[in-house]
Amino acid sequence: MIPIALLLLAIGYLLGSTPSGYLTGRWLKGIDLRDCGSGSTGATNVLRNVGKGPALAVFLVDLGKGALAVLLAKSFGLNDWMQVLAGLAALAGHIWPVWLGWKGGKAVATGFGMFLGLAWPVGLASFxxxxxxxxxxxxxxxxxxxxxxxxxxxxxLSGQSAAYLSVSLVAMVLVLWRHRSNIQRLIAGTEPRIG
Structure with missing residues (x-):
């Protein structure tokens, strides 16, 4: 099982590192999202710099990356901890994609997908x-x-396993860390609104 687990972790990372937002900006507007707005390659920066339809597509692709990494681990019968590691590999790929010099998105959509794969009621409640x-x-x-x-x-509250609880704590810290500049703007009252 160790070779399969390692292969699934690598696949999870590569899924996560698929630069959907970056490619959308390049293909549709000829821009590098890392040089625009927040500098993130995620759906929110796509929304602000490319448009609503492309942002929705990027959100769904990024969500799918997290969910697929976990569901692959589940399909091979890997335990909760390995499912969590597969999801975290996808998150790491999204945040630090090898293709973009380790500068990617903030992993909210990919994290949402991961939690839908792990425990869909929790994922939906968080959404x-x-x-x-x-x-x-x-x-x-x-x-x-x-x-x-x-x-x-x-x-x-939903009585999930220690592995799932642990990853929820890790994901929370990752999201807070990736949003630290946004949090500063929220405190200052300068964070932009949509619409």
Whole structure:
């Protein structure tokens, strides 16, 4: 099982590192998203610099990267910890893609996909938190931070395994770390709203 597990971790990383947002910016607008807006290659920066339709497509692809990494591990009968590692490999690939000089997105959509793969009720509940906050405040980063903060609590309330709870804590920290500049702007009252 060790060779299969290692192969699935590598596949998870490569899935995650597929630069969907970057390619969308290049193909549709001839821009490098790393030089625009937040510098992220994720769906939010695509929304601001390319448009709504492309942003939705990037969001769905990025979501799929996280979910597929976990579902592949599940399909091979790997335990909860290996499923978590496969999901984290996809997150790492999205944040630090080998193809883009280790500068990628903030991993919110990929993380959402990972949690849908691990425990879909928790993933959906976290997405509900995201949608509630964005509908009230129209700030993507605030919605992402609130959804990330809710993950460990949702894992505990739904009685998930120690592996799943652990990854929810890691994902929360990763999202907060990747959004540190957004958090500074939120505190300063300068974070942009959508619409």
């Amino acid at each position: 509900g938190m995201f949608m509630a906050v964005i509908s009230i405040f129209r700030i993507v980063s605030l919605s992402s931070v609130v959804a990330a903060l809710s993950l460990p609590l949702l894992m505990i």
